[in-house]
Amino acid sequence: MAKNAKRATLYRMVMPEHVCPFGRKAKHLLERRGYKVDDRWLTTRAETDAFKAEHGVATTPQTFIDGTRIGGYDDLRRFFGAALPAKDATSYRPVIALFAMTALMALAASKAAFGTPLTLQALAWFGAFSMCALALLKLQDVERFSTMFLNYDLLAQRWVPYATLYPFIEGGAGVLMAARLLPWLSIPLALLAGGVGAVSVVKAVYIDRRALKCACVGGTSNVPLGAVSLLENLMMVAMAVWMLLRPMGGM
Template identity: 60%
Template sequence: MPKDTRDFADVTTDPATAATGKTAVLYRMALPNHLCPAGQKARWLLDRKGFKVDDRLFRERSEVDAFKEEYDVSTTPQVWIEGERVGGYDALRQKLTDYDPKATTYKPVIYLFAVAAATALALSIGFLGTITWQTLGWFISVSMILLGMQKLRDIESFTTMFLNYDLLARKWVPYAYVYPWVETGAGILMTGMLLTPLAAPAALFIATVGAISVFKAVYIDKRELKCACLGGNSNVPLGFVSLTENLMMMGMGLWMLGMWFAA
């Protein structure tokens, strides 16, 4: 532990007075049965940003309760910087970094597609020994699985967001609950090249409805909505990403049907 870490929470010294210059005051729980994760992250972030941390640890629950009452806060950790209380870890993260929980971001989509691409390459090199058109097929099918799982992770939030724009779901609500299962299942079958007469038409159907719905909502009605492609509570805007998802599924469905009929 750093030398400035204390074995108890110093509640006798005013944190606003102690938090001057590059010294930050951090109150966090280190109870016998609970070491606060947010407190650990706050300590790490402060260290990374070059602060000397006056680390005040709560060793007993009674200390935590007394602190909350004294400073009228509902949670710990609590951080003071430059004489002012910043708040908990999320508030500290917003103050010291460019993090904005409400900002539009494409990072989750980039990470998902990167994992899908790496998986497709691994399958191709591992089983085929080279990169072929099948690599692209695996990339699409694995992407479908990952996207479907994101939706299933919190299906209620997904369906709420999905109902904002999907034309079929707005006519028949159960379709919103069926969609992620069809996308995930079709992706699994396509990855294994199994039951093509079932998987390909299913993917083609939901993708076609999805593409039409997104195109109408974004490019005709000019609505500014959040994309349900990564499930509920996503900060990815509806538009290019969701349209790309549906076009990829359409292409995969048509390609697999073509291969099946040609076989």
């Protein structure tokens, strides 16, 4: 059907104060698939409400092909064969994107500083930049992060304020390590946060067999607690050990 149909009718909100972004996406998707779009604008709230009532729908945009209502933007994507994840489905995409970006940042910094991206300093920067980026995600909603963190972190469960302090500790240690400043402060902070965190994850996931969400990328992720959080904590420990073993001028 999708291959043979060349015309589609799209109803979307286009008002002076609001143009529906999903309507724009639906129109672009249809045109990309080779459809000539009969683009019908709903220009007032009353007109939009009347359209919804007439067709028995709760949202716009709405697409019709060969007289059959396909539905909204997500329905249109499914019509063209896209697989849409469930709302609460596990996704490692935020974590992959974060580490990919911090790796590129580290390589770029090494290239700018030393003329080549492939240096040991790039590896160290990757660890430090990752700590900073992970802390940034937590700092977007510290309250929500701390609530998730209290589910498994052993130190936070004994001293609740630590759950709120953790993002600042992680981010502060990352900044100091990236600049190689105040190692007497950054190294203990990273060892504390990373060491306690690693033990906490191992206990919660691999000993107690608890199924929890990871707070490592903030309080809104659907990443299960386990390998990702363990990697984050071991990275902090590795950075601290690196700082202890490398002389100040040796990088």
